[in-house]
Amino acid sequence: MGEAIVVTSGKGGVGKTTTSANIGTALALQGKRVCLVDTDIGLRNLDVVMGLENRIIYDLVDVIQGRCKIHQALVKDKRFEDKLYLLPAAQTSDKTAVQPEEMKKLIDELKQDYDYIIIDCPAGIEQGYRNAVAGADRAIVVTTPEVSAVRDADRIIGLLEKEENVEPPKLVINRIRNHLMKNGDMLDVDEVTSHLSIGLIGIVADDDEVIKASNHGEPIALNPNSKASIAYRNIARRILGESVPLQQLDSGDEGMFTKIKRFFGVRS
Amino acid sequence: MKNTQNVTIKGTKDGLTLHLDDTCSYEELKKELDRKLANTSKAQEEDRLLTVKVKVGNRYLSHGQQEELKDLIRQKRNLLVDVIETNVMTIAEAEELRQENEIVSVARIVRSGQVLEITGDLLLIGDVNPGGTVKASGNVFVMGSLKGIAHAGCNGNEQAVIGASSMKPSQLRIAGCISRAPDQLPNEDGKAMECAYISEDQQIVIDRLQTLMKIRPNLTRFEGGR
Structure with a gap:
């Protein structure tokens, strides 16, 4: 019996879809059977980010309305040996085409066959959000270090805490710009976590490679040389229960001298 | 026992206190209060408004009854009810x-x-x-x-x-x-x-x-x- 994890944020554009795609990919790289579910009906993106757009035949709404079986709608990612599947959202209907109970039934069915179901939630707190959360066991809240994103994350955490079947949510801080944080022009990691007071499961630095990779339809987690990729792989390992220390944000651009200073315990 | 007083008026240094007995019926009490206040009305003729305390002991008075008593006392004389003190209240009030x-x-x-x-x-x-x-x-x-x-x-x-x-x-x-x-x-x-x-x-x-x-x-x- 697998686990369903919903990736949500409240605010749009903070990186829910990118995070879902990369956590899913990283879990598959760890040898788990993963199914990604896009619940953003009407504005689907996850298939594009995964590069599986042109292989879609049936979608989520087809499954729920009984026009096909689940396995017919699942798109297999050929880069992985039978590990990663995608259930795409419909592009032609809207969020009201699905009810939370139907969604829960669908997710429960998928849990029989997969280790992890990653549910990509649409922005907002309306029907689309309720559908996405209905079948989830765990929740990951994505935010950026911006006041507006943190405010919406706070709202969504409040709503998630009311859900009885969902464990307390975990936080991913996305798109961290180190130089802004250092100068105090952006909220820092401590400020965000102490404000939201939930467990932190990962921090991801803002990286041009992420945008490039998703435009090519290849999740960044496949590229082992990028910092963001390591960050997503770390999140996947923490989901699996390993304890992995947080990534050093400035390790990339520090010189030899600072390293030596740190070695001797001198604070810069 | 008929001539036991149901209403007693006491003067203290803080003003007048009306003690209303809690063993008689409410109707009886009203009648006697009416009579008593009428009896003593000649005692003080000055127009100064006096505030009085009303102590009703272990009698429960509903809001309506409290208003009724206040009106009764107010009408009779230049008396103004300050508070009605009672030892009992409903569970809801408590x-x-x-x-x-x-x-x-x-x-x-x-x-x-x-x-x-x-x-x-x-x-x-x-x-x-x-x-x-x-x-x-x-x-x-x-x-x-x-x-x-x-x-x-x-x-x-x-x-x-x-x-x-x-x-x-x-x-x-x-x-x-x-x-x-x-x-x-x-x-x-x-x-x-x-x-x-x-x-x-x-x-x-x-x-x-x-x-x-x-x-x-x-x-x-x-x-x-x-």
């Missing part, structure tokens, strides 16, 4: 009173979009985040940081106060008064342990927590001891 005087402790974070509303005093063990609201009919005390909206005395109690370990509210409301945070905080951290109350000129004032014991001595409920 429950209301208990809730009003209770400190309700809540351990949680009030997040954006959430409203926490309680009767009595609120002791919040946690934060109020921006966009969150706490409301209490009594005082509000926040053990964590108050960054949202706090409304104390929301049923109109102007004596209510708000206290917080870290006072950085977006809005403070006490009874009907509303105050908004300054657009730019003078110092970033906000001083530790502050309180807010309504001053004499009907303004919400933020001050050190320690001033509260001077301006709101009623906050102390501890009795006895040293």
Whole structure:
């Protein structure tokens, strides 16, 4: 019996879809059977980010309305040996085409066959959000270090805490710009976590490679040389229960001298 | 036993007190009160309004009956009923009173979009985040940081106060008064342990927590001891 994890944020554009795609990919790289579910009906993106757009035949709404079986709608990612599947959202209907109970039934069915179901939630707190959360066991809240994103994350955490079947949510801080944080022009990691007071499961630095990779339809987690990729792989390992220390944000651009200073315990 | 008095009038240094016996029927009591007040009406002719206390012992009077007695006394003479003291109240009234005087402790974070509303005093063990609201009919005390909206005395109690370990509210409301945070905080951290109350000129004032014991001595409920 697998686990369903919903990736949500409240605010749009903070990186829910990118995070879902990369956590899913990283879990598959760890040898788990993963199914990604896009619940953003009407504005689907996850298939594009995964590069599986042109292989879609049936979608989520087809499954729920009984026009096909689940396995017919699942798109297999050929880069992985039978590990990663995608259930795409419909592009032609809207969020009201699905009810939370139907969604829960669908997710429960998928849990029989997969280790992890990653549910990509649409922005907002309306029907689309309720559908996405209905079948989830765990929740990951994505935010950026911006006041507006943190405010919406706070709202969504409040709503998630009311859900009885969902464990307390975990936080991913996305798109961290180190130089802004250092100068105090952006909220820092401590400020965000102490404000939201939930467990932190990962921090991801803002990286041009992420945008490039998703435009090519290849999740960044496949590229082992990028910092963001390591960050997503770390999140996947923490989901699996390993304890992995947080990534050093400035390790990339520090010189030899600072390293030596740190070695001797001198604070810069 | 017929000539036992059901109504006795006593004068103390604080004014007159009407003792109404609690073993007779309400109708009997009304009749006798009527007669008694009429009897003695010649005793004092001056027009000065006297306030009287009414003690009814172990008799339960409904709101209607209380009004009736007040009217009766008011009509007869230049007497004005100050209070009606009774030893009994209904369970509903007692429950209301208990809730009003209770400190309700809540351990949680009030997040954006959430409203926490309680009767009595609120002791919040946690934060109020921006966009969150706490409301209490009594005082509000926040053990964590108050960054949202706090409304104390929301049923109109102007004596209510708000206290917080870290006072950085977006809005403070006490009874009907509303105050908004300054657009730019003078110092970033906000001083530790502050309180807010309504001053004499009907303004919400933020001050050190320690001033509260001077301006709101009623906050102390501890009795006895040293």
